[in-house]
Amino acid sequence: MSAKFLDSLGGKLAEQWAATLLTPAFIFWAGGAIALFQRFGWQAPIDWFGQQPEFLQIAIVIAALCLIAASSVVVQRFDLPALRALEGYWHPWLRPLRHWCLARQAERSQRVGDRWQELAQYSPDQLPVEQREEWIFLDWQQHHMPLSNQLMPTRxxxxxxxxxxxxxxxxxxxxxxxxxxxxxxxxxxxxxxxxxxxxxxxxxxxxxxxxxxxxxxxxxxxxxxxxxxxxxxxxxxxxxxxxxxxxxxxxxxxxxxxxxxxxxxxxxxxxxxxxxxxxxxxxxxxxxxxxxx
Structure with a gap:
């Protein structure tokens, strides 16, 4: 009974750790480990790890996985600030960059609107296939674009x-x-x-x-x-x-x-x-x- 319980528990833990290994946090820390080994050498850490008792090796691996999981939880707390940054809600000291990006978005909005008006003079059935597809795409872009006085600095x-x-x-x-x-x-x-x-x-x-x-x-x-x-x-x-x-x-x-x-x-x-x-x-x-x- 206890053996089955331990097997079940081990399977669940393996699934959890497998999910952890597939997260961006693992890729981040794996890249960091490669960077550190590349700078300070590979052989010494590998030799040191191989010389440790088995229980200590397991503890080190578990500690590394816990670090990955903990960092994933911490970064997840910053989902909203990251999304706000992608939207263009930036700190006031980035105002020059914001103004430049707003100008770019205004130019894009004007360009899309002018081209759409040019194509909208004709019935969709009268347009060639390529221009009809362009008109549909421009119409879709306009639908997902706010008014000119409400523009944000990012798409x-x-x-x-x-x-x-x-x-x-x-x-x-x-x-x-x-x-x-x-x-x-x-x-x-x-x-x-x-x-x-x-x-x-x-x-x-x-x-x-x-x-x-x-x-x-x-x-x-x-x-x-x-x-x-x-x-x-x-x-x-x-x-x-x-x-x-x-x-x-x-x-x-x-x-x-x-x-x-x-x-x-x-x-x-x-x-x-x-x-x-x-x-x-x-x-x-x-x-x-x-x-x-």
Whole structure:
């Protein structure tokens, strides 16, 4: 009985450690170990480890795995600051960089809008296949871009800012103010989909942060950590974080489209009957939720 229990316990621990080894934290510390061994030599630590008793070797391995797991938990606490950094909420001393990035985003928004207007003069059926695909892509880009006076300095920030504005533009409901109330009334299935999308976005921000931290191994002489960290951060941002932000923003917009009526019903607020009235009533409801009158 005890043998089966120990086998079961060992199997569970093995699964947990296997999951730990597949985390960005393990890659970070593995890179750090390679950097340290490369600078101070490989043979001496290996010989020292091999000379230790078996129980001490096991204790060292367990301690290393605990360090990896603990660092993973600590960095996970910085998911939100990392995501805010990717959105473009930067410290005031980065204001010159923010202004430069905002100018770049404004130029991109203007360029996309001008080209879309140029193609929109024709019916989609009249356009060649390539220009029709370009028009569709430009239309998609505009949908995930906020108003010119609400631009953020990064593409990811603009995607999420546009999602916040959609409910205000269409229904007069400020997503920042109304979201916490609406969330409490959503069906479990909708909540699960939103949580999955947000977890994917947070995971992308976390991996990006680990990539930036990986560059720090340059300080111990690992020059190769710089290009690897930069490459990982760029790939994570452009091919993971932005895609995750699009999915999350689309779900937020769809949630307001389909379930905003729950706010009116729960607050015993008169539900509007046409789009023009809804924007006005939605603004009143937002004001009530924020200020109480």
């Amino acid at each position: 990811l920030g603009n995607i999420l800012r546009a999602a916040e504005q959609k409910s205000l533009e269409k229904y007069g409901l400020d997503a920042v103010i109304c979201w916490s109330r609406l969330w409490l009334m959503l069906p479990d299935g909708v909540k699960q989909d939103l949580q999955t999308a947000r977890a994917d976005l947070d995971a992308a921000a976390r991996f990006w942060l680990w990539s930036v931290l990986f560059i720090g191994w340059v300080l111990v002489g690992a020059w190769w950590a710089l290009p690897l960290g930069i490459l990982a951060a760029l790939l994570t941002y452009y091919y993971w974080a932005i895609a995750a932000a699009v999915t999350y923003s689309d779900l937020i917009e769809a949630t307001f489209d389909l379930y905003r009526h729950l706010l009116y019903q729960s607050l015993r607020w008169r539900q509007p009957t046409d789009p023009t009235e809804e924007r006005r009533v939605g603004q009143q409801l937002t004001e009530y939720l924020w200020r109480g009158f």
